[in-house]
Amino acid sequence: MVNIANPTVFVDLSRRVLPWLAAVTVALFAVGLWLSFAAPPDYQQGETVKIMYLHVPAAWMATFVYAVMAAAALGTLVWRHPLADAAQKAAAPLGAGFTFICLATGSLWGKPMWGTYWVWDARLTSVLVLFILYLGLIALWRAIDDPGRAARAVAILTLVGCVNLPIIKFSVDWWNTLHQPASVFRLGGPTIAPALLWPLIVMSLAFTCLFLTLHVMAIRNEILRRRIARVTMLAAAEGDRLHPEFAPGGA
Numbered sequence: 380m381v382n383i384a385n386p387t388v389f390v391d392l393s394r395r396v397l398p399w400l401a402a403v404t405v406a407l408f409a410v411g412l413w414l415s416f417a418a419p420p421d422y423q424q425g426e427t428v429k430i431m432y433l434h435v436p437a438a439w440m441a442t443f444v445y446a447v448m449a450a451a452a453l454g455t456l457v458w459r460h461p462l463a464d465a466a467q468k469a470a471a472p473l474g475a476g477f478t479f480i481c482l483a484t485g486s487l488w489g490k491p492m493w494g495t496y497w498v499w500d501a502r503l504t505s506v507l508v509l510f511i512l513y514l515g516l517i518a519l520w521r522a523i524d525d526p527g528r529a530a531r532a533v534a535i536l537t538l539v540g541c542v543n544l545p546i547i548k549f550s551v552d553w554w555n556t557l558h559q560p561a562s563v564f565r566l567g568g569p570t571i572a573p574a575l576l577w578p579l580i581v582m583s584l585a586f587t588c589l590f591l592t593l594h595v596m597a598i599r600n601e602i603l604r605r606r607i608a609r610v611t612m613l614a615a616a617e618g619d620r621l622h623p624e625f626a627p628g629g630a
Contacts, residue, residue, distance in 0.1 A: 386462055386602045393599045400592040407585035414578035421575070427491050432578055434484035436586035437477045441509060442544055444474035444590060448516075449541050452534035462598070464530040465605070467537065468520060469597030473590055475513035481506060501550035505543055512540045526605075 411432070421428035448470045454463025485503070486496040497503065516533050523529035550556060571579070 386465070389462060390599050390602055393595050397592065397595055400588060400595065404585060404588040404592050407581060407588055411578060411581035411585045414581055418578050419574055424492060427488065428575070430484050430488040431575075432582045434481060434488055435579060436583040437480040437484065438506070439583060440586050440590055441474060441478040441481050441506065442547055443587075444470050444477060445509065445512075445537075445540070445544060447594075448474065448537050452537040455530050455534040456538075461605075462602075464526075464534075465598050465601040466594070467530075467533065469594055469601050471513055471516050471520075473593055473597070475510060475517065477586070477590070478506065478510040478513060482510060500556040501554040502547065502556050505547045505550055508543055509540075509547065512536075512543065516540075 415429055415432040418429065418432075420426045448467045451463045451467035451470065454460050455467065482503075485506075489498070490496050516536060519533050519536060520529050523532060546553075
């Protein structure tokens, strides 16, 4: 694991792993979508229940990606490892994307079920807060010019924002909301019929592999971007040393 955390080793490993990750992702989505379309309608919700196969995996990934960012934030603050910062920065847009899909599909699902696209219940509001957190972290990275200061500031805000994760998870238990309680990950076992559960599991695996594929790609691109920026700065500094007359403020 220490070797993989080395940026050079990670870039080399990503070149070999990415084709396999992408292939597994495509295969899982193909099987998952086929199972989703073939799944029977729900006795209450009818065919609209199939929105679940996009909404629920996206909701799970929205919180999972933030947990990944929190772990990377610890790596940035405690060990000051550059790959941790790159991993956190690469995950933020992906988390925002999954959260947006969760909110959009939830609204489309809520209209026929609840009669409205949006209500300010605890689950919906806490997920909206998560989406705003993602956007705020992305904006904070762009607002601070110094990469080291930006990494530390974002890491601290990320860890503070972790308080929202248990609120999202247990909001249906703590407050009276329109969302139903957990029906998959529960002590008594899933309450969903197997014909509806298996497509959900496969689609969840597909979403997870999609995140892993895009995250590895984004980390690799971030490492390469930083290398190019470093080489450009060194070349500019060398040019200023050799030709001081062309440097800013030069005679």
